[in-house]
Amino acid sequence: MKKMKWLFMLVALAALVFAMAACSSSDKGSEAPSAGNNAPSEEEPAVKKDAIHIKFGHTLSETSSWQKGALYFKQRVEELTDGRYTVDIFPNGQLSSGDQTKALEMLRQGTYDVDITSALIWSNLDERINITAMPWILPSIDYAEEMLQGEPGEMLLDILRENGVTPVAIGETGYRQIFTNKRQITSPDDLKDMKIRVPGTKMFIDLYKELGADPTAMNFTEVFTALQQGTIDGMEGVVDVVVSSRFHEVLDYLSVNNYNFDIFYLTFSNKFYESLSDEDKELIMQAGKEAAQHATEYSRKANEEALELLKNELEVVELTEEQIEVFKQAAAPIYEMYKDTFPEELRQAFNYIE
Numbered sequence: 001m002k003k004m005k006w007l008f009m010l011v012a013l014a015a016l017v018f019a020m021a022a023c024s025s026s027d028k029g030s031e032a033p034s035a036g037n038n039a040p041s042e043e044e045p046a047v048k049k050d051a052i053h054i055k056f057g058h059t060l061s062e063t064s065s066w067q068k069g070a071l072y073f074k075q076r077v078e079e080l081t082d083g084r085y086t087v088d089i090f091p092n093g094q095l096s097s098g099d100q101t102k103a104l105e106m107l108r109q110g111t112y113d114v115d116i117t118s119a120l121i122w123s124n125l126d127e128r129i130n131i132t133a134m135p136w137i138l139p140s141i142d143y144a145e146e147m148l149q150g151e152p153g154e155m156l157l158d159i160l161r162e163n164g165v166t167p168v169a170i171g172e173t174g175y176r177q178i179f180t181n182k183r184q185i186t187s188p189d190d191l192k193d194m195k196i197r198v199p200g201t202k203m204f205i206d207l208y209k210e211l212g213a214d215p216t217a218m219n220f221t222e223v224f225t226a227l228q229q230g231t232i233d234g235m236e237g238v239v240d241v242v243v244s245s246r247f248h249e250v251l252d253y254l255s256v257n258n259y260n261f262d263i264f265y266l267t268f269s270n271k272f273y274e275s276l277s278d279e280d281k282e283l284i285m286q287a288g289k290e291a292a293q294h295a296t297e298y299s300r301k302a303n304e305e306a307l308e309l310l311k312n313e314l315e316v317v318e319l320t321e322e323q324i325e326v327f328k329q330a331a332a333p334i335y336e337m338y339k340d341t342f343p344e345e346l347r348q349a350f351n352y353i354e
Helices: 002-031 065-080 100-109 127-133 141-148 151-162 202-210 220-229 239-244 270-274 278-313 321-331 333-337 344-349
Strands: 052-057 085-090 114-118 165-180 195-198 214-217 234-238 253-269 315-318
Touching: 052 065, 052 100, 065 085, 065 114, 065 165, 065 253, 065 278, 100 114, 100 253, 114 165, 114 278, 127 151, 127 202, 127 253, 127 344, 141 151, 141 165, 141 253, 151 165, 151 253, 151 344, 165 239, 165 270, 165 278, 195 202, 195 220, 202 214, 202 321, 202 333, 220 234, 234 239, 234 253, 239 278, 253 270, 253 278, 253 321, 278 315
Parallel strands: 052 085, 052 114, 195 214, 195 234, 253 315
Antiparallel strands: 114 253, 165 234, 165 253
């Protein structure tokens, strides 16, 4: 009797397990989308095992707007090419050991494929690019966008083509400001003899000399340590870049005067671009344009948020129009000094101050 009882219990248990499995299967089936297995997947396309790797380099950090643009480029390339291409991203100047001008030479040689770099650095290879860096030549974001996305911007892209790369788009990083440790800057007199780090661009060195400072050019990757050790008294730069690079941790003062509108160029090496089929050229060019726009939109929001953060971290002053006018007068000789650097057609396009 015991054996019969155990046999009966085993049969009942098996029946219960079967019933539960059937019920579970039925429930899952009732929750399936009406399109069945043909419903489109929301997942990104898988990168193919034999995918072609694109090398993308830039100088800023992993939390910067340029990195956001690079990541968006990677996403769109993989989507548009169904995983036939993927993108390897190298931030922090990894490809050139922090030397931004060297990075552009490497791009022109085809050592890597895609780059985002400030116009200030490009001007080391062709001074005509520097016209957008002239102080207060792009006084508002709306005006800057109108100029850069119009005929004047096309003239700049043509200059890049002459320099051996394939230009994709112009984007914005934001207005550059003055950061210091010694004292607040509300007039050119406050800059007297202060060691200010500037990009390795002759015009910036000349400008800060005109303003009374002692400008010092150094690689971007060396700035944090130089501020920390007191080798320099301050720097100039975009507020979001300062925050994303954590420079604000070793700074005390911020003077907001919007003296320079920093733009970047997203470019391809000619070697890379010419290796693509006509169809892939179109797809990857599209991805590049979208990535530059994505980085620009991110920059605008990030700069607003960074300024609010810095108001809690540093002593911040936003200069009045009258205070800015004093700086403009002090910087005026730069326009005469650099007039012959820019062709007349380019000066007219950008309403250069004659």
